[in-house]
Amino acid sequence: MHYLLLGMMLLCAFAANAGMDPQQLKQTIAQRLGVRVFLIDETPVPGLFLLGTSQGLIYSDARGDYVLQGSMLDLGHGMKNLTMLDQQRQRRLALAQIGEQRMQLKAPHERHHLTLFTELGCRNCRATLDELPMLQARGVSVQLLPVLGRFADLADAQALWCDPALLGELSLSDRLPAAGCNEILAHHIGLSQWLGIKASPSWVLPNGDLVRGYQRPEQLLKLLDHIDAPANLSSSAS
Missing domain, CATH: 3.10.450.70 (Disulphide bond isomerase, DsbC/G, N-terminal)
Structure with missing residues (x-):
């Protein structure tokens, strides 16, 4: 495709x-x-x-x-992992391509923000979506982006994600518009491909670190509270 x-x-x-x-x-x-x-x-x-x-x-x-x-290591500067830094930069660059058309669960008193790449049907994805209000209540805004499953078709994904009733149980502050939804969704799925997002759900932290798989809200908050130490996140977030 x-x-x-x-x-x-x-x-x-x-x-x-x-x-x-x-x-x-x-x-x-x-x-x-x-x-x-x-x-x-x-x-x-x-x-x-x-x-x-x-x-x-x-x-x-x-x-x-x-x-x-x-991995490319800079031995002249404390064995700095240049590949990891480039991966973080590439994720930040890709997310900057989203523009204004996005799906977002906005926290009333935002302390942190996350990006969630997810399917809609997998078990861990459903559990993650059900727990998003817990993150919202604790000051975490979450941006949602679609991942195309291994056996999924773009048209099927568009039919799901562009449904006006999508995620009606969540108080999303931003939703995909009805006009042009298919094109926007294709672009968003392309972002997940650019970043090689295959595990669903997957989280991208503000510094560009990638956290794969289901994470309890408490685990995510711990990572966010220590986001100023990305070197310590690299082992757990990879």
Whole structure:
């Protein structure tokens, strides 16, 4: 299934270097690996580029002849995990593409905010949705984004998420508009693909960390209260 996504996202996050064509590199990697490339960026290593793909972050030379997958560590600065930092940045960048058309459960006295990627039918997803009012009451606003299940079809997802009665038990402050809902939903699903969100539910914290699977409200609040220490979150949030 192809989604109207690339025109709404950044292909290249920098001015093209001489001898490196971002569009050509994107096409080469897409053909050779069978993945979509949403973002290309420089790395501290001359001639090595970071690619954000539908299967996660990879590294490539300028021609797409050699590809690396793994973590890049900056040994000159305390073994800083540059790949983890790029993953966080990519998630923040992707969520910035949502625009004004969103689904959101707004907390009256907001202390924190989260993004929840979810299906509607899975057991853990349903339990998570049922507990959202508990987060709302404790000052956590939640933005909802759809994930397309492994065997789901875009048309089926649109029929569910664009239903005016969707999540009627939740006091959503923002809902998808009836006009253009299908296109907006396709864009939102494309965001989940850009970020490689496969586990449902999955949470993205304000600093860009990803937390997979069902989490009790108390667990999420603990993470949010310590969001100023992202290095400690990386092990538990991965």
